[in-house]
Amino acid sequence: MEVGLTHYLLLAAAVFLVGMVGFIVRRNTLIMLMCVELMLSAANLVFVAFSRELGDEAGHVFVLMNFAVAAAEVAIGLAILMEIFRRRRSVDADDLNTLME
Amino acid sequence: MITVPPVNWPALLPYLVIGGGGLVVMLVDAFVRTLRKDHLTALTGLVFLGAAIAMIAVKPEPGPQLGGMLTVQMYTRFFDFLLLGIGLVTTVYGSAVYSQDGDYRPEFYPLVLFAVLGMMVLVAASDLLILFLGIETMSLAVYALVCGRRGELRSSEAALKYLLLGSFASAFLLMGAALLYGCAGGTSYAALAAVGGTGEGGPLFAVGLGLVLVGFAFKVAMVPFHMWTPDVYDGAPAHVTGFMATAVKAAAFGALIRFVTIALPGLAAHWSGLLTVLTVLTMTAGNLLALVQASIKRMLAYSSIAHAGYLLLGVLAILAPAGGDPGRPLRESAVVQAAGSGLLFYLLGYCLMNLAAFGVISQLGRSGGVEADQVDHYRGLSGRQPVAAAVLAVAMFSLAGIPGTVGFLGKFYLFEAAIRAQLVPLAIWGVVNSLLSVYYYLRVVVVMYMSDDQTEPFDGRNWETILLAGCLAALVVLLGVFPAAVHGLTSLAFGTMLG
């Protein structure tokens, strides 16, 4: 059996769905951030798979940029989370209810 | 073997000025300890002015830059000026708020600069990579801006919510971009147009397109991807909310309009049904929910959703096949031209009136850790602060679309274009919606002018902010009475994008 584009795409779709469902189901904001990272990784996988298939480097460039963007996103997310945790002692999404009226 | 694309420095100068300026502001903040507090404001203002002067003084040859990554043309320059203006106004509002509070936040200034840089790049993007980087540069800076008050739970929570949902949306956008890349064999808009223009990209292309549009829908707060808007607008400090309501929305729409017209002229055949439903939902849900808000910031959040609906109507008018003939090419149509210039005019007016409103809100100061948020806080404002009340009233009239203001004309141009594109039921629904919206906008005016002056604790007053908001309100009226010159300009700008 040859591992081809379809397999990569299926794997990426599975990882993406795991991330998406996790984001929706889980209430721990830290885990929600991780789920977003999973989704980004799935997109990276698609880029690399297509890049190989097409023999084109643009996909690789995209993936490198995504690394940096994802890191920046996590850094800002964790910094905000830390600020909230200091005051709230909780990172549960359901506790983020100060704004609900 | 690498090849270096020709670099057209004059065309890139504004971006370099803003980006470099942001770094300089950071370094000055880090190294100059004996800084007077308004030095950073002045420096940031100078950077914005410098970029504007660079755009006026240096007239580059319009066209694609850096091997087709960005396109600089009159359309992008129109947005650049708009975004620079919003950045400048936000800087002034912000520094006024921080000096009122005695809470000095130096990181505010570089963040605004970087956000504006991301927005300018976003609008100019001609490649999915630059589109993504622009959106992220803008969003990351804005996430941090929302968290603009140290130790205040409300703004931290708003920031976390915005970040979580925003990055969720970015993941969709990225996945969509990956699929489009695979189907089109490249990431440039031109490559997408070659495949998408014919409407025969296959199912994977359609899925990719849908995911990218979901990403956009989050950024412009389109129903059903609007859930973050009220909480984030409410939790962020008012001057940041103003920035988000205007600059983020303008940039996202600027990029969306470019994306759909350049990359996907064949879009209408596949997506117009779904887009129509979303447009109707966005208008209606925004207006209905705005009716029941007691908080003025939440009301303006829902109102911004409703306005996104009106703008989507314009986008639909661009996409609608001219004269019911799907085979007719997009760029020959006068309807497209009318819808496009209407959109730009509307965006300009929308930014002016919202900035004026948020300026007044932000300068009222804080009491007990919250801003003047409830509509009740504005009871009798006309007695205490007649100028501020008048400015807010003008903004509300314009948002409601009362004739004589820019809000009316913007809606007029948009609905007229929609009717010419044979979207008559949608245009009528838009008019009904904007009549509905009159109620909640005018409620604020009524409360300000017709109720007794209760001594409210919000007695902040900042003349710089009021003056600036007053100028914006004057522009709202001026453009509402003499629109011809500016409307000609937006028409010309949109024309350059069609090429």
Added chain:
Amino acid sequence: MTASAVPVLLVLLVAVLFAALFLVLSYWLGPRRRDPLKESPYECGIPARGTVQIRFFVRFFLVALFFLIFDLEAVFLYPWVLVFRSSLESGAAAFALGEMGVFLAILVTGFVYVWRKGGLEWQ
């Protein structure tokens, strides 16, 4: 390839089944008498004290964040190194060097900012 994999899969399957069988059997048949001495970690360390969730000092966290950001930027250096030699031949070396200089300058600006703002102070 598919056909030759069948015996391997069979062996794997049998192994898993056997392991599962004996686990179930010992759970089912084995007598269980609890007493505290038996449950203490005999010759396996000392009884645990406190909770497993240790609270980390917030400084560790901050340093980890900075590390994450600056470490990831190294990803951009690697492809640049790979193509730099070819840029020497095509005469674009000055441009390539300048680009990397700008990139590093921006990175250093960020680092200096963090440093001056006291993000690296350990207290």
